[in-house]
Amino acid sequence: MAIPRFWREIRQRYKGIGSTCNACGKMYFPPRDICPECRRESFHNMEEQELEGRGEIVTYTKVHEPHPEFKDLSPYIMTIVEMEEGVRLTGHIVDVDFEDVERGMEVEASMRKLGEESEEGLIYYGYKFWPIDTHRPE
């Protein structure tokens, strides 16, 4: 990934900054400059919105043939999470056994290393998910 591209996306990756259309109230992540539904009415009418970082698992799968960058994590679990704000995010789910994951499970985002350019290059950080009760008492 080119340095400027990673840098431009830092606020989305670290803080979950998306955008909301003030005309219809729909949130987008990654952020959009224009709402595809309201089009002209959304022009200059999109507002930044931060995801609170919590949501529910919509679906998940275990990956046995990893992308080379995730070799050390193999096998790992990928999930699609519906955030409280309504947007859906794809991400890893960590610190949990595959057998304990289920649809509808509440999860929260935590920052992890997503990869790196090379051993000498930039380190890419961003969100992954863990079950909400991972570090909370019963």
Place this chain on the structure above:
Amino acid sequence: MKTEKEVGIKGYAGYVPKYRITPKEIGDVWGKDGEAMGKGLRIEQKSVPAPDEDVVTISTQAAKWAIQRAGIKGNDLDAIYVGSESHPYAVKPTATIVAASLAASPHMTAADYEFACKAGTAAFQTCMGMVSSGMIKNGMAIGADTSQGAPSDALEYSAGAGGAAYVIGSEDLLATIERTCSFTTDTPDFWRREGEKYPQHGGRFTGKPAYFKHVTTCTEKLLEETGKEPEDYDYAVFHQPNGKFPMKAAKKMGFSKEQIEPGLLVPKIGNTYSGAVPLGLAATLDQAEPGDNILVTSYGSGAGADSFDIKVTENIEKIEEQDVPKIEDVTTGEEYISYAVYAKYRDKIHGGG
């Protein structure tokens, strides 16, 4: 050293990775009696970071929970200092990444600190001075590490991972920091040269002239300045490179096992270096009551110690209602791994293809 204005801890939280390895598992690989080594060091297990965890991710998670506990937003922080000896980059601050993750930047100051195991408490002192002088309203001090010992080295049995973050301010304090003092010398007991992956150390030289001399001298200096005796404290937290050193230092100075036990995390998570005293203090605050007095002394090789005289306020009672994990919550639910998985997670072996 006493601050002009009252300063203290407004929020705090810690994070420890979930993976653990036992000294026995390590010893079995190197033909040593790991169980006996663990008993000697009083270490039952040590924490191991996942391949996608490092000082940035540990600091970020602790920092996120610390501001939540303080009841502030990221942009209420005017300074962030991250103390560590395992910053992911040699050049490029951890603190700027943590600041961005909290949306604390850009109108603030940030830097990384390094002083072996006491870089986190050095960050405390900086924030205390800046808050007291009125330069800033809220500062964040973080101590975190994912340090490594060379394979088969004695350090491999103890070097763990974890960290804690503190919001230092002057209002709505959970605890006030009444006084601090330091003791600093040039003592070459432990070091890592530029570009080297693993540290070197002076073996037994890390004990008497290093850890014990600095920890006891600094603590006794603080007691002299405060006019207090060890029994005036409800709790004490000392740097914990293993379970043996802090127990021995405490006994020598007249502190009891009961005073140090709540903050003695090393038997369960190993030596978390810059994270050790900040995590030990956090675990102590988790169970402290209004009016309690806590003495804290960190130690960093090279060498130096920082002592703090801390008094808990009645605000501490509000942490029970908060949705912020306590240290017990982040140090339980462990998953044990083999030496082979540990070697992969700690980048000691690489997959091909």
